[in-house]
Amino acid sequence: MAEHVVPQKTYLWVWVALMLLMLATAGLSRVNLGEWSTPVALAIAVTKALLVVLFFMHVRYESQKMTWVVVIAGFFWLFLMLGLTMTDYLSRGYLGVAGH
Amino acid sequence: MHDSQVIAGEHLRPHFADMEQQRETATLGMWVFLVTEIIFFGGLFAAYLVYRSAHYDAWLIGSEHMSFWIGTINTVILLCSSLFVALAVRAAQLGQNKMCALLLGIAAAMGLLFLGLKGVEYHQHFVEGAVPGSLWRLQVPDATSVQMFFYIYYVMTGLHALHVTIGVVLLLIIAWYALKGRYSPQYHNPVEISGLYWHFVDIVWIFLYPLLYLIGHKKA
Amino acid sequence: MGTLTTPAVERENYLNADYGIKSWLLTTDHKRIALLYLISITAMFLIGGFAATLIRIELLTPAGDFMSSDTYNKMFSIHGIVMVFFFLVPSIPAVLGNFLIPMMVGAKDLAFPKINLLSWYLYMAGAGLMVYVVLTGGVDTGWTFYTPFSSTYSNTHVIGAVVAIFIAGFSSILTGLNFIVTIHRMRAPGMTWSRLPLFCWSHYATAVIMVLATPSVAIALTLVGLERAFHIGIFDPRLGGDPLLFQHLFWFYSHPAVYIMVLPSMGVVSEVVSTFSRKRVFGYAFVALASIAIAVLGFLVWAHHMFVAGISAYAAMVFSILSYFVAVPSAIKVFNWTATMYKGSISLSTPMLYALGFIGLFTMGGMTGLFVASLGVDVHVHDTYFIIAHFHYIMVGGAVMGYLAGVHFWWPKISGRMYPEVWGKLAAGIIFAGFNLTFFPQFVLGYLGMPRRYHAYPPEFQVLNVLSSAGASILAVGYILPLIYMLWSLRYGEVAVDNPWGATGLEWRTASPPPTENFVETPVVTWEAYDYSTVPEVPVAR
Numbered sequence: 001m002a003e004h005v006v007p008q009k010t011y012l013w014v015w016v017a018l019m020l021l022m023l024a025t026a027g028l029s030r031v032n033l034g035e036w037s038t039p040v041a042l043a044i045a046v047t048k049a050l051l052v053v054l055f056f057m058h059v060r061y062e063s064q065k066m067t068w069v070v071v072i073a074g075f076f077w078l079f080l081m082l083g084l085t086m087t088d089y090l091s092r093g094y095l096g097v098a099g100h
Numbered sequence: 101m102h103d104s105q106v107i108a109g110e111h112l113r114p115h116f117a118d119m120e121q122q123r124e125t126a127t128l129g130m131w132v133f134l135v136t137e138i139i140f141f142g143g144l145f146a147a148y149l150v151y152r153s154a155h156y157d158a159w160l161i162g163s164e165h166m167s168f169w170i171g172t173i174n175t176v177i178l179l180c181s182s183l184f185v186a187l188a189v190r191a192a193q194l195g196q197n198k199m200c201a202l203l204l205g206i207a208a209a210m211g212l213l214f215l216g217l218k219g220v221e222y223h224q225h226f227v228e229g230a231v232p233g234s235l236w237r238l239q240v241p242d243a244t245s246v247q248m249f250f251y252i253y254y255v256m257t258g259l260h261a262l263h264v265t266i267g268v269v270l271l272l273i274i275a276w277y278a279l280k281g282r283y284s285p286q287y288h289n290p291v292e293i294s295g296l297y298w299h300f301v302d303i304v305w306i307f308l309y310p311l312l313y314l315i316g317h318k319k320a
Numbered sequence: 321m322g323t324l325t326t327p328a329v330e331r332e333n334y335l336n337a338d339y340g341i342k343s344w345l346l347t348t349d350h351k352r353i354a355l356l357y358l359i360s361i362t363a364m365f366l367i368g369g370f371a372a373t374l375i376r377i378e379l380l381t382p383a384g385d386f387m388s389s390d391t392y393n394k395m396f397s398i399h400g401i402v403m404v405f406f407f408l409v410p411s412i413p414a415v416l417g418n419f420l421i422p423m424m425v426g427a428k429d430l431a432f433p434k435i436n437l438l439s440w441y442l443y444m445a446g447a448g449l450m451v452y453v454v455l456t457g458g459v460d461t462g463w464t465f466y467t468p469f470s471s472t473y474s475n476t477h478v479i480g481a482v483v484a485i486f487i488a489g490f491s492s493i494l495t496g497l498n499f500i501v502t503i504h505r506m507r508a509p510g511m512t513w514s515r516l517p518l519f520c521w522s523h524y525a526t527a528v529i530m531v532l533a534t535p536s537v538a539i540a541l542t543l544v545g546l547e548r549a550f551h552i553g554i555f556d557p558r559l560g561g562d563p564l565l566f567q568h569l570f571w572f573y574s575h576p577a578v579y580i581m582v583l584p585s586m587g588v589v590s591e592v593v594s595t596f597s598r599k600r601v602f603g604y605a606f607v608a609l610a611s612i613a614i615a616v617l618g619f620l621v622w623a624h625h626m627f628v629a630g631i632s633a634y635a636a637m638v639f640s641i642l643s644y645f646v647a648v649p650s651a652i653k654v655f656n657w658t659a660t661m662y663k664g665s666i667s668l669s670t671p672m673l674y675a676l677g678f679i680g681l682f683t684m685g686g687m688t689g690l691f692v693a694s695l696g697v698d699v700h701v702h703d704t705y706f707i708i709a710h711f712h713y714i715m716v717g718g719a720v721m722g723y724l725a726g727v728h729f730w731w732p733k734i735s736g737r738m739y740p741e742v743w744g745k746l747a748a749g750i751i752f753a754g755f756n757l758t759f760f761p762q763f764v765l766g767y768l769g770m771p772r773r774y775h776a777y778p779p780e781f782q783v784l785n786v787l788s789s790a791g792a793s794i795l796a797v798g799y800i801l802p803l804i805y806m807l808w809s810l811r812y813g814e815v816a817v818d819n820p821w822g823a824t825g826l827e828w829r830t831a832s833p834p835p836t837e838n839f840v841e842t843p844v845v846t847w848e849a850y851d852y853s854t855v856p857e858v859p860v861a862r
Contacts, residue, residue, distance in 0.1 A: 003123070003193065003285075005190060005193050005194065006186075006190060008187065008190065011183060011186050011187055011190070012183075014183075015179070015180070015183040018179045018182075018183075019176070019179070022172070022175060022176055022179065025309075025310060025314065026168075026172050026314070029168075029310070029313075029314035037314075037315070038315070041310035041311075041314050042310065044310070045306050045307050045309070045310050048179075048306045049303045049306050049307070052182060052299050052302060052303055052306070053299075053303070055186070056182050056183070056185070056186040056295075056299050057295075057296055057299045057300075058189075058292075062127075063124070064124055064127070064128060066128055067127065067128065067131055070128070070131045070132055070135060071131065071135075073135065074134070074135035074138045074139075075138065077135070077138075077139060077142075078138050078139060078142045078145075081139065081142050081143075081146060082142065082145060082146050082149055085146050085149075085150070086149060086150070086153070089150055089153060089154070090153070
């Protein structure tokens with residue numbers, strides 16, 4: 001089969017990275033980073049998620065290009081849903097229209 | 101014919117040309133399903149986002165009433181379980197059925213541990229009075245908005261816990277088949293796609309953790 | 321074609337390959353599953369149609385004298401829910417898509433046959449629960465389930481209804497998933513993307529919408545159910561919730577859902593117009609890409625359903641502009657179908673009559689969509705009969721006529737029999753006349769200010785309402801005719817040849833009805849789509 005078997009070591013290193021990121025995010029949450037708290041926490045979460053997607057879920061080694069398209073489309077659509085919904089909530093009061 | 105090829109031949113469905121096509125199809129299908137799960141949970145993230153942007157202070161208070169340690173330990177548990185699942189899929193790829201079953205069993209046990217801790221956590225909330233509605237007993241400013249935090253917390257973690265439960269059952273079923281020697285280098289789709297489901301459940305939690313437990317700074 | 325003397329309907333085919341109820345209820349053959357769906361959605365159509373009949377009877381007189389306002393609320397709710405979720409969304413994909421897509425791509429079945437069967441059982445569970453809800457008191461929230469009425473104040477079976485829709489939605493997701501994977505992975509040798517029938521492109525776009533949009537309504541309705549059951553406050557203003565959040569999550573699905581309902585019909589029209597003009601579809605690439613564009617752009621416009629609900633005026637303007645853009649790919653398709661017919665060899669068969677009806681009526685519905693995309697106009701016509709007429713022109717004048725076109729066009733392939741052509745044309749004419757009489761007056765009524773979802777109205781609106789109800793009765797006759805003659809044709813219809821229309825798709829290069837495995841040998845495709853030089857001439861008898 002044209003299927004790539006990932007070496008055990010790769011998985012273990014990814015796990016180490018995930019644990020380090022865990023420590024980082026838990027530790028940093030105790031520190032007052034002001035308005036940077038949320039972006040930092042999310043950046044760490046995204047990195048952890050990427051590691052899981054690329055390595056544990058094999059996307060890095062996936063022979064099918066469609067898988068990449070599906071994964072990217074899925075997250076893109078999530079941002080579409082969240083983003084366009086927020087354009088309503090964040091812009092209430094932009095224009096001086098009564099009731100809006 | 102080599103034993104595993106006989107088994108593989110048994111598992112080739114008639115409408116597929118070969119095992120490669122069958123494997124790629126199954127994987128693509130599971131990914132498409134996971135996208136639906138992204139949007140499904142996404143609706144809850146939208147609710148979270150909307151209310152957080154309107155009531156940030158209440159969100160800080162709500163998050164401070166979460167159990168930092170249970171949340172953190174649970175995150176570690178799920179990340180470790182993902183490692184075991186990835187190793188289990190690898191074992192199946194190499195035809196090591198017994199090892200695969202063992203690894204899946206451990207991952208399932210970790211899933212159950214996660215659920216157990218979640219139960220303990222919910223119990224703590226109940227005792228504290230952090231249940232919105234008639235059971236609410238937390239003395240906090242802007243109680244309405246803090247209760248909204250908890251509504252969203254319970255729905256998000258509850259839905260996630262439901263998915264963990266389904267995942268645990270799935271892993272145990274696959275582990276059982278592995279014990280029966282069903283998988284081989286030519287045929288191990290079910291292990292792979294169950295693994296994908298489990299990792300997805302882990303990823304949802306990777307985002308729930310900072311959004312629910314780590315908002316704002318807490319005094320050390 | 322033509323070497324065997326026994327007609328296919330008497331040889332072994334998918335219909336007679338196995339007998340007994342178990343062979344149907346446990347089948348994984350996509351063709352049998354398509355027929356199971358055909359029976360189920362027809363039954364749901366009759367239920368939705370019955371609710372419509374009661375509505376139109378009530379609206380014959382200005383006074384609310386046929387039923388109480390509460391009962392009327394239940395009628396339009398049941399009509400909407402059943403027609404949208406249990407008829408229109410599954411119709412073409414679950415019946416024609418399931419039957420044809422594997423054959424059109426040259427495969428033996430869909431990628432996941434057992435999941436296909438599961439999707440039908442889920443549909444049946446959802447439909448069964450919905451029928452139970454209808455019989456035990458119904459639901460009165462409108463098909464839109466707006467909060468906080470649905471989540472707090474309604475006294476009807478909201479939870480039952482939302483669970484039924486959730487289950488049906490899952491069925492829809494599995495169908496879409498199956499189509500996407502099949503079209504990517506199961507195409508026969510030589511069947512490249514640019515040789516796929518446009519029916520497949522339409523269904524691919526539809527499947528993408530099903531997969532990406534349905535979970536949004538699933539979570540929206542789940543939250544409504546949880547609110548009702550556990551009094552949580554996510555949409556409840558008394559508890560700090562925002563009812564508009566429900567509307568955002570609901571319409572994020574329900575706007576793309578209207579494209580789920582119309583794109584498959586457009587796919588049918590492409591096939592039918594090409595076949596009965598005996599000419600390749602003009603601008604194949606543009607029509608294919610327009611389907612994808614409709615699917616993508618359709619996700620960017622949902623808040624146009626919320627212009628007067630309380631969203632920010634700024635967001636309303638953004639969504640209004642985006643709503644204009646989504647009309648462009650649909651218009652491209654209409655132009656291309658017209659160009660296909662130009663200098664073609666037209667035969668006005670029944671499917672062609674329905675397809676022509678689609679083009680005209682969809683255009684009217686689509687153009688009135690542009691009227692309401694305009695913020696200024698929508699403020700006046702929102703929640704009036706103008707909107708009702710707009711979407712019925714698209715859904716009934718468009719989607720349902722496309723469905724009927726497709727059922728007639730592929731009937732010989734599905735059943736091995738021809739339907740009676742004279743009756744087919746007659747029914748098409750009756751439906752066209754009945755449809756316009758029903759819904760055109762509603763444009764006028766809405767513009768004059770008659771609100772929707774009201775069981776009583778000022779007396780000056782009565783004439784138009786009576787015209788509309790009269791039209792509805794004609795439409796009903798038109799719909800019952802095919803039910804009768806299609807069933808009749810199963811026993812007494814003329815036996816069909818493999819390719820009675822001289823069409824070019826792979827499904828026409830196998831027997832009518834096909835064998836269970838679709839093709840005796842896996843086809844190898846060496847010709848472009850709609851290449852009429854590869855099929856024999858058809859006698860122009862129709």
